[in-house]
Amino acid sequence: MADRQITLETYTTHFSQDDKDANFKHDVATYSKLDPMPPLDRMSRNLDIPVGALVRYVLARWTTSGSDALLEVGPLVVRQMGDLIKQAEEEGTEEARLRAYDGLRQMVAWLTIPLDDPDWQTPRSQRRQEC
Numbered sequence: 001m002a003d004r005q006i007t008l009e010t011y012t013t014h015f016s017q018d019d020k021d022a023n024f025k026h027d028v029a030t031y032s033k034l035d036p037m038p039p040l041d042r043m044s045r046n047l048d049i050p051v052g053a054l055v056r057y058v059l060a061r062w063t064t065s066g067s068d069a070l071l072e073v074g075p076l077v078v079r080q081m082g083d084l085i086k087q088a089e090e091e092g093t094e095e096a097r098l099r100a101y102d103g104l105r106q107m108v109a110w111l112t113i114p115l116d117d118p119d120w121q122t123p124r125s126q127r128r129q130e131c
Helices: 022-031 037-047 051-063 065-073 075-091 094-116 124-130
Strands: none
Touching: 037 051, 051 065, 065 075, 075 094
16 A cells, blocks of 8 residues: 555535535534644554554544444345335325334334343353253
8 A cells, every 4th residue: 555645624615505415515614624633643642553553544444434334234224224215205295204214213223122232132052941
């Protein structure tokens, strides 16, 4: 991998509210006003890790987080969630959106069971004894 130099710059471009990427652009404009270097410099000193390695880590971790999330949740669940939203948007009614919300709520509740209850699944050793 070739090393590159990147200039940290503030993003102030104006964009229309109907821009499909307006929320992201707004976030970039907001966060680009902050200086990320002081905490990175402190981390570098405290952990004895070069600043460039920390910056590379932060960027790589953030840019791959969507792929990581997909791997953790699984493509089937992501598609099912997307299908609920797509169907509601195609129907275009408040009732359809509420149904989609309820479906998403149920999926998220199902996905969080292992987070909320670490003993949700009987250990394999106990399953063999119960049989």
